[in-house]
Amino acid sequence: MERPTILLAVGRDADAHTDALRRAGFEPLLFDAADPSAAPAADLGVIDCDLAPEVVGPLYAHLHNGTATPTLLLVGGETNLPESIGGAGDEVALKPLPPDALVYRLQALLIRTGRHLPVESGAWASEEGLSGAPIAGEGHVVSVFAPKGGVGKTTISVNMAVALRQQTRAEVLLFDADVGVGNVTSVLDVPYRMGLADLADSPPEEWTDAAFEQVVSQHPDSGVKVLTWGTDPAESERVSVDLLLAAMRWARNHHSYVIVDNHPGYDDRTMAMLAVSNEIFLVVTPEVGALRNSSQFLELARELGLINGIRVVVNRANHGIRVQDMASSLGLPISATVVSNGPKAVIASNEGKPVVLKFPREKLADDLHAVARLVTEPDLAPQAATQRSTRRWWSRIGARASEA
Ligand SMILES: Nc1ncnc2c1ncn2[C@@H]1O[C@H](COP(=O)(O)OP(=O)(O)OP(=O)(O)O)[C@@H](O)[C@H]1O
Ligand SMILES: [Mg+2]
Structure with a gap:
């Protein structure tokens, strides 16, 4: 080979x-x-x-x-x-x-x-080891990311996945790539089976469709599929970049939307996930620290050529720094805001239910639906963000020219 x-x-x-x-x-x-x-x-x-x-x-x-x-x-x-x-x-x-x-x-x-x-x-990877599904019309991958912990990545990922499913009835996969730490399955109650760590000892030829299907569970109330890295932090080192990328390839081939909950950092696994995503939803809270970390990430994203797919989502937007000031500080439009509602967010997560199902009438649920609509109805997003979502090569040159 x-x-x-x-x-x-x-x-x-x-x-x-x-x-x-x-x-x-x-x-x-x-x-x-x-x-x-x-x-x-x-x-x-x-x-x-x-x-x-x-x-x-x-x-x-x-x-x-x-x-x-x-x-x-x-x-x-x-x-x-x-x-x-x-x-x-x-x-x-x-x-x-x-x-x-x-x-x-x-x-x-x-x-x-x-x-x-x-x-x-x-x-x-051997031909037999790879999916026979058509590659054309690949699933749309959205990475939810923040360089800072605790800003609401998992809350937004879980609710966006369920909202996307409600809005489109399409196949949606929620991919917990916060290796070693993240535990989507404790916020979203799914019958846990296995995680990617359970495939880590198999040779890559055995990372087949059937293998990935075995480690996926389904959230009964919404139909969202859930793929996690595993649950035991001691095993996290065994989840390689290659395994994550192979899982991503499978995920794209079999789902219309793949929502990735990422680790808050710049490790290889996270960078690989960001690089293969169609869009990156950067979650920021209206605090100086989060804003500073996000600006640093945007610098890096410019260097790596990832800036075109980034959309900024402000979580807990009704407290702290004003949304307009955040946009000017980051140099990007704010694509969506999510209101702070501690009691409802905590009750939902303690019960293993997404806010959009548990409290559908709350503004928090409306806001989370609006985040999902950035994916299904990109024309509604602020103008600059819409232009950024195009991946045609000349738009990158345009972006470079305008930055120069
Ligand atoms: N809009 C919100 N209003 C109120 N509480 C929220 C909101 N968003 C998230 N929370 C709460 O904040 C806490 C952190 O949220 P979450 O776990 O989604 O963040 P995270 O970025 O995934 O954290 P980590 O980096 O640790 O993975 C949780 O208790 C969650 O319920
Ligand atoms: Mg998280």
Whole structure:
């Protein structure tokens, strides 16, 4: 079995990038501009668009000769991209792109283009081990994230998943990726079966549809499916990035919406989850600390090219810093606000019931439904956020130009 190949031209930092790619199970191949015709075919391409036109042009042409190889185009503030470079299957990332970020972007590109992920052994997962379901029309993945703990990620994830199910009747999966800490199943009462930790000892070839289906439970009242990392913190180290990404691939293939409750931090697992999400709902509370942490995250998201999919949701919005001030401090519009209602939130969570089912008439439930509608009715979101949700490559360049 072969590793997925990446044909790249990244200039001076090539060693750091190729080392990181190898560690992640990719096979990097360097492009030799002296002899473009000898370049091999590859699964993905990476081009630093500031390299000489004699490198960029022939490499791009090589990668788009016949079939279009999905290509990550690295650009800086001054990059002048020729008209002939960039197409629907390509993505743009802002430089400098650290090696780890390159890995995340390529993993995301693989998943978005419906390709197989490299697995732990560094090989492709075997054909039989992967879902036979059509990849086209993949599920829409929303990561709920905050760099700070306790701001309401789990509350919003659980209620958004149930609200989405109520609004659409579609297949919704709630994915607890707060490995080691998160416990969605104590807030949402589901018949617990197993978690991803129970698959950690199996070789990646055994991470089949049937295996993932075995670890999923269903919330009886709403029909939302729930996939958790497990329950025993001692086992959390065994849940690898590869296993999470394999679970995500399965999740996308079998559900219309995947809502991910993330860990509040910048560990590899969380960054991988964020990188493969279509949208990131950044939960912020109206406090200086949360705002500062969120600004730092937005900086990082800009560096990693994740900024376009971010929407800001203010939780407990009726206390503390004003919503308009938060928007100007973060430099992004506020897409939704959720009112604070401690008593109702606590009663619902103690009973293992989502607020939207337990207290459907409360403003808290209305607000949580509105968060879900950002997914089902994106046109209702503030204008800048709507533009951000497009993933077409030229919109990224537009975003870069407007930031410059
Ligand atoms: N809008 C709200 N009004 C009142 N209480 C809330 C609201 N949102 C969340 N809470 C409560 O705040 C506490 C923390 O919420 P939650 O567990 O959802 O946060 P979290 O970001 O997932 O935390 P962690 O980082 O620990 O996973 C819970 O007790 C929850 O019931
Ligand atoms: Mg949580």
